[in-house]
Each structure stands twice: as C-alpha cells, then as structure tokens.
Amino acid sequence: MMLKYFVYDxxxxxxxxxxxxxxxxxxxRLILTDLDNTxxxxxxxxxxxxxxxxxxxxxxxxxxxxxxxxxxxxxxRIFGERLEIESYGLVLKPLTHKIRxxxxxxxxxxTVFIGDQFLTDVAVAKRCGLYMILVRxxxxxxxxxxxxxxxxxxxxxxxxxxxxxxxxxxxxxx
Numbered sequence: 001m002m003l004k005y006f007v008y009d010x011x012x013x014x015x016x017x018x019x020x021x022x023x024x025x026x027x028x029r030l031i032l033t034d035l036d037n038t039x040x041x042x043x044x045x046x047x048x049x050x051x052x053x054x055x056x057x058x059x060x061x062x063x064x065x066x067x068x069x070x071x072x073x074x075x076x077r078i079f080g081e082r083l084e085i086e087s088y089g090l091v092l093k094p095l096t097h098k099i100r101x102x103x104x105x106x107x108x109x110x111t112v113f114i115g116d117q118f119l120t121d122v123a124v125a126k127r128c129g130l131y132m133i134l135v136r137x138x139x140x141x142x143x144x145x146x147x148x149x150x151x152x153x154x155x156x157x158x159x160x161x162x163x164x165x166x167x168x169x170x171x172x173x174x
C-alpha cells in the first residue's frame with residue numbers, strides 16, 4: 001500500500017479552526033473543499049449560517065473557494081448556488097482528472113484541499129501534489145453506506161500510518 005497518499009499535511013477540528021492567515025501567507029489562493037462531513041453533515045441540505053460566515057471571511061481574505069464532492073450533482077449544485085461558488089458533484093475522488101481541471105488558473109503550490117476522508121479527499125489531494133488539510137468529520141452517523149464502508153478501510157490505513165509513526169487524526173481510536 002502506498003501510504004504516502006494518505007499522509008495529510010495539517011489537521012483541524014473543523015474548517016472553522018483552519019489558520020487562513022497562515023495559508024494566505026504561504027501563498028495559497030485556491031481552496032478546494034469537500035462538502036459532506038467537511039462543511040456540513042451529509043444530512044444538512046443547505047449551508048449553515050456558520051458556513052456562510054466562514055465563506056464570506058475566506059473570500060474577503062482573497063481566496064477562491066470551490067466545492068469538489070463525490071455526492072450527486074443536484075445536492076452539490078443546490079449547496080453551491082446558495083454559497084454563490086463553483087461546485088462540482090460526482091468528482092470521482094480519488095481520481096485526479098477533474099480536480100486538476102478545477103485548478104485552472106492556479107498552481108499546485110497555490111492550492112489547498114480540505115476534506116474529511118482518507119480514501120477520497122486525502123488520496124486525491126496527495127495524488128495531485130496538493131497541500132491537504134484533514135478535518136474531523138462533522139457527523140459520522142450521517143455517513144451514507146458507501147462512506148461507512150470506506151471508513152472501515154480507512155481505519156486499517158490509519159492503523160498502518162500509526163505503526164509507521166506517521167500522522168493520524170486524534171479522533172480515531174487505535
């Protein structure tokens with residue numbers, strides 16, 4: 001197993017805890033973010049007031065934000081329209097082709113990816129050579145069946161990372 005594709009660069013309890021000023025100072029200008037269990041629980045259909053306030057702050061700082069989700073186009077479209085940002089569904093993470101196309105106008109060094117899953121978010125970010133911030137899943141109980149399955153595989157990966165002395169999220173019991 002290629003563990004290097006599962007090593008995130010930074011961990012945050014939530015998107016609201018990310019040091020945006022530090023990212024900006026590092027030259028980051030594009031934030032690609034997952035939707036479900038990253039911005040909101042997967043059972044929340046519209047942006048919360050907290051997400052709206054976060055996005056306003058991020059955009060005012062000079063970042064471009066785009067959603068890249070494996071969920072269906074309709075869910076992602078409705079959410080993105082409310083935020084007034086580009087949003088993409090059925091991205092097929094960890095495949096890299098679509099992510100690379102969403103980066104048009106930005107370099108790898110200018111891009112940060114934020115997500116909650118190892119098998120999709122961390123893997124696609126690392127395969128694309130991006131700075132990756134792992135966040136604690138908002139609400140695991142709301143995961144869809146495929147995500148619940150992925151989390152079982154994820155737990156094995158996290159155990160292997162731990163054995164190699166690589167970063168593991170603090171919310172996982174080993």
